[in-house]
Structure formats: structure tokens, C-alpha cells
């Protein structure tokens with residue numbers, strides 16, 4: 001039993017509401033296992049812009065770096081949409097990831113039996129889907145240099161660089177192979193090596209690393225085909241490893257298989273000993289912010305991922321996940337996942353249901 | 359009535375089989391309208407590698423440039439998969455596109471009522487979907503320089519450049535706005551301008567061009583969100599305009615909504631007066647090549663698109679499209695789109711059915 005320092009970044013929109021629910025659940029689940037959490041709150045995104053003019057202020061960075069793990073809700077909103085890019089909420093998120101070197105973004109897309117009908121895909125296609133997307137998060141075209149604008153032959157040109165070095169691919173590949181070993185032992189590496197040199201390097205390194213994991217069945221897929229197969233036959237996939245922008249696209253697409261963005265957590269992990277970032281896949285939903293309508297379950301499950309991957313507290317994670325399952329089994333639903341025959345509740349009431357199941 | 363010079367590139371795998379069917383149908387449909395087609399065949403892709411060592415030989419380039427339009431089947435196969443990239447079939451395709459400056463790739467994703475149940479998505483979600491994806495085809499990260507490999511701090515680095523200049527975005531935007539004017543007057547521009555400078559330029563130019571099309575309702579979407587919305591609510595989309603790699607991904611994803619890759623044609627058009635390229639969206643399917651199992655309908659519909667967009671022969675196009683619809687209405691299906699209660703036929707027999715409906 002110990003004390004765990006959590007940096008809490010509620011962010012914007014529905015962030016504060018779902019954070020409040022998740023922290024109560026986390027505290028209770030921890031107590032049951034004799035674990036204590038100490039929360040230090042700090043602003044990020046739009047909230048930080050309003051407070052300090054900077055979407056990721058130095059003070060927030062310090063809180064995050066001093067923590068054992070960072071629990072982040074969601075950022076952004078219409079209010080800040082017209083700011084220049086460098087000052088927008090998203091930039092705060094990218095700087096947070098980079099400053100913690102949170103290079104491995106794990107995004108599970110699990111179709112819960114209770115929600116299999118919520119998907120726009122046919123039940124028989126998505127039932128039992130359990131995919132883990134491992135996305136490289138601090139490299140690739142998101143951070144590649146050179147980037148920017150120039151003038152050429154009298155017109156403006158915009159450009160970015162998609163770049164990967166061997167060591168970057170190797171470390172994300174290892175995370176993916178390790179994850180595959182703990183799951184179905186199948187790994188699909190997604191790139192566009194029939195066109196891009198950066199993808200050829202990616203593929204070469206993944207093949208090299210695979211020699212250390214002879215038990216894992218490795219396949220390679222072009223990103224266009226992967227976008228197709230995710231819909232055609234999602235059960236083909238166990239673990240997927242891919243670069244930053246391909247992972248951005250594929251993980252959002254995969255999230256739709258589940259029909260319930262409000263249920264999906266994610267983890268962005270760094271080197272051993274450094275804090276990772278745990279956050280829901282969904283956004284800040286400014287249209288329903290402050291109305292007690294948000295689904296807090298992805299945030300509760302993000303806290304569970306934090307316990308499992310970041311704090312090595314699998315029992316606390318189990319408790320949180322079981323409580324979420326029990327809440328669904330009892331028929332409680334927020335509006336986004338409402339189904340006939342279920343009982344619709346708001347964000348706070350869903351929180352109380354989860355607490356009662358803990 | 360006139361004579362039209364068609365460069366015919368059967369390519370690899372099932373290419374020759376489906377080409378044979380499409381040419382017969384095209385000749386017959388033309389005859390009925392007093393139009394004559396003259397076909398000049400040339401090798402591309404694997405077939406060209408085997409014949410000349412080059413996936414896009416000079417002789418093929420000359421045939422294409424001298425033609426009124428290029429009808430392409432499909433390229434690639436296992437046989438050439440281990441060649442270095444510069445010598446692979448795909449490279450022939452990329453060079454063909456560049457040499458003709460075929461900058462605007464039009465990919466319709468239409469859910470035919472006869473095939474609405476073939477989709478892995480629920481019927482009510484996809485019924486009536488009619489999306490036109492307009493993909494920039496000769497720029498972006500596919501062709502951007504600098505690109506390649508380098509050594510840095512003792513390790514290999516792979517890199518590519520995603521780049522767009524104003525004039526490139528402007529011309530593809532105009533094609534998309536013109537297409538929207540002829541359809542539902544809604545255009546969605548897809549990019550990642552919250553992260554990439556190249557996408558900010560893209561968005562700026564699209565907004566500028568939109569001033570010339572006040573009737574078209576323009577929206578903007580990030581690529582990750584678009585990949586999600588295509589599954590969540592595909593009916594939102596009318597025309598989509600996007601860059602080369604985003605279009606590669608989105609159009610393949612969209613094709614899956616229809617559940618019938620074997621039905622989807624595409625057009626890649628160049629400046630006025632220059633030949634465009636017309637080809638099915640599906641690949642060369644080497645696993646079923648030469649077995650008379652392929653679905654020739656996407657190829658017939660590609661010939662129809664050629665007549666409509668490339669040769670200004672809308673009546674011939676109408677005839678071909680009606681014949682395909684009639685063949686489906688009569689219950690004939692190739693294996694890929696087979697449904698209970700229908701009659702399964704091979705590639706040649708499907709061709710004869712189409713001919714009989716012309």
C-alpha cells in the first residue's frame with residue numbers, strides 16, 4: 001500500500017464533470033485495496049489559455065513531471081477555434097505528450113456485449129471485437145522537421161515531414177510485441193511502404209524486432225487496406241502497431257466499431273519510471289458541457305488503465321472495470337449509449353451507480 | 359459520331375479477364391449510339407516488368423499520351439512483391455498518373471439498392487449512401503521532395519514530405535466544387551489543419567475558392583473525424599475533397615460501405631484536352647486470376663465513367679450503367695456479391711448478361 005501522486009488535468013468542456021466522477025470512483029476503489037491517491041489539479045488546453053495565455057503552462061508541466069501518472073479529461077472548444085495554431089488547445093496536448101515523451105499510445109477498441117447493438121455495423125461483424133491499437137505518439141509527421149510555409153514561384157507552399165528513425169520504430173514495436181504476447185499473439189503493422197520511404201524503414205525495423213518474438217504472428221498491411229479491413233472483418237485484428245497519423249485515423253475509425261466513443265479509454269506511456277497520460281478517446285463535447293449529460297465511463301476506465309499500466313495496481317483497475325460492467329449490466333445508460341429498456345441517467349447519477357457497485 | 363482512341367492497359371491478375379468483358383460491352387454500347395472505339399493495348403505493372411523490365415515503359419507512356427482516354431484494369435501480384443520499390447508494379451501506376459498529370463481522382467461510393475445487404479454496416483445506415491470522393495492524385499506526400507533515407511547519429515532515418523502549393527489545391531478544389539454543383543451542393547474538405555501546416559494551407563485555399571461557389575455548403579473535417587463519421591453517419595457526405603494519402607485511406611474505407619468493391623469504378627482526370635485514366639477501385643486479385651471468377655462490373659462501370667467524364671459520351675455511359683443495373687435486377691451475381699436467391703455466374707457469363715441487356 002502506498003500513496004500515488006496523480007496530476008489531474010480536467011481540461012475543457014465536459015472534462016471537469018467526468019473528472020469529478022472518475023476521481024470519486026478511483027478514491028473509493030483505492031481505499032478498498034488500501035491505496036491512497038493524492039490529486040494535484042492543473043489547467044491545460046482552453047482552460048489554461050484563459051487562465052495564463054498558454055495551453056500548456058510551465059506550472060502544469062511541472063505538476064505532470066512530478067506526478068506518478070497524469071489523468072487527463074479532454075481539451076478544446078468552439079471558443080478557441082479561431083486562435084492561431086500555436087496558441088490553440090490542441091497544441092497544449094501535443095506539448096504535454098512531447099514533454100513527457102509519452103511515445104506509446106494504447107487505444108483499445110473493445111465491443112462490450114451489452115453495447116453490441118449500438119454499433120452501426122452488424123452485430124455479427126462486431127460482436128467479440130477486441131483490438132488494441134498501439135500508436136506512436138511523439139514522432140512522425142506530427143513533430144517532423146522541417147515544417148511550415150514558404151513562398152515559391154510566387155505562391156504559398158505548406159509542408160510537413162513524415163520521419164521515423166530506427167530507434168523510434170524499435171521502441172514502439174517492442175511495446176506492441178509485448179502487448180501481443182499478453183493477448184492473442186497476433187500483431188499487424190500498418191504503413192504505406194509501397195509508396196513511402198519512411199514506411200519502408202518502419203517495416204524493416206518491425207521485421208527485425210519480430211525476431212525477438214517468434215511466438216507472435218506478424219502481418220503487414222497498407223493503411224488504405226487496413227481502413228477497409230477494419231470494417232470488412234474487424235475480428236482479424238488483435239494488436240495493431242502504426243505511426244502517429246495513421247494511428248490517429250485508425251483508432252478513431254476503430255472506436256466507431258464499438259458504437260460507444262463514451263466508453264473508450266486510452267493510455268500514453270513513456271519510458272519506465274516516467275509518468276504516462278491516461279485519457280478518454282472522446283473529445284470535450286462543448287455542446288453538452290455543464291449539462292450533466294456526459295458519459296463518465298470512458299474517464300473511469302481511463303483511471304483503471306492508469307492503475308493497470310502506470311501504477312501497477314491491477315486490483316484497483318479490476319475493481320473499477322467490474323463496477324463499470326456492473327453498472328451497464330444493471331441497465332443504466334447515459335444518453336449517448338441509451339437503448340430501449342434501459343434506464344437513462346446523467347453524468348452524476350452514473351457516477352453514483354458506479355460508486356455503489358464498487 | 360466519331361472514332362475514339364482508347365489506350366487499354368489490362369495489367370495483372372484478373373485485369374485481362376475483366377478488360378475483355380468491358381471492351382465487348384463498350385464496343386456494343388458505342389455501336390448503338392454510332393460511336394466507334396479503337397483500342398491500343400499496352401503493358402503496365404507486373405506484365406510490363408516481365409516484358410520489358412520497367413513497370414511503365416516508354417512505349418506504354420506514348421500510347422497513353424496519344425489516346426483520348428486510358429482504360430486501366432489492375433496491377434500487381436505476389437510475384438513482384440519482393441522487388442525493390444522503384445521497380446515494383448505500383449511505381450508504374452504512380453508514374454502513369456504523374457505522366458498524364460491526372461490530378462483529380464474521382465471515386466464514387468454508391469450503395470446500390472440491390473446490394474445494400476452486402477455491406478457489413480446496417481442496411482438503414484448505408485441505404486441511399488451516394489458519396490463522391492475527390493482525391494488529389496499527383497501531389498502531396500506521394501510525390502513530395504525531399505524523400506528517402508539518411509544516416510543520423512549512427513542510425514537509419516526514413517523521411518517523406520507532405521507538401522501542397524496553392525495552385526495544386528485550387529485546381530482540385532475547383533473540380534470538387536464543380537462536382538458538388540452537379541450533385542447535392544455539399545462539399546466536405548478533409549485535412550488535419552489542427553496539426554499540419556500543409557493542411558492549414560489546404561483549408562485556406564479551399565475557403566478562398568468557395569467564394570466562387572456560394573451555392574455550395576462547405577464544411578471542414580479533420581481526417582480522424584472523417585474516418586469516424588464515414589461509419590457513424592455516411593449519409594452526411596455528398597462530395598468530399600482531400601489530399602492524396604487521406605484520399606487513399608478514405609476512399610478505400612468508403613468503398614467498404616457499399617460491401618461490393620467489385621462494383622466501384624474511378625476516374626482520374628487531367629487538364630481539359632488531356633487523357634484521363636479510368637479504372638476499377640479493386641485490385642488485381644491474384645488469388646482468383648485466370649479462374650473466370652472475377653467480377654467485371656467495376657470495369658464496365660469504369661468504361662462508363664470514361665465515356666461520361668473523358669469522352670463526353672453520356673448516352674453511351676447511360677447504356678452501360680443501365681445494362682449493369684439490369685443484370686443485377688435479373689438476379690445475376692458473381693461470387694463476391696452473391697446473395698441467397700440469386701444466380702451465381704462467372705466473369706464471362708456476367709459479361710454476356712450485360713451484353714444481352716445493352
Ligand SMILES: CC(C)[C@H](C(=O)O)[C@@H](O)C(=O)O
Nearest residue numbers: 090091093094248552553582
Ligand atoms: C486533438 C488532436 C491534436 C489529437 C491528435 O491528432 O493526436 C486527437 O485527434 C487525438 O487523437 O488525441
Ligand SMILES: CC(C)[C@H](C(=O)O)[C@@H](O)C(=O)O
Nearest residue numbers: 194195224448449451452606
Ligand atoms: C497501389 C497504390 C500505389 C495505390 C495508391 O496508393 O494510390 C492504390 O492504393 C490506389 O488507391 O490506387
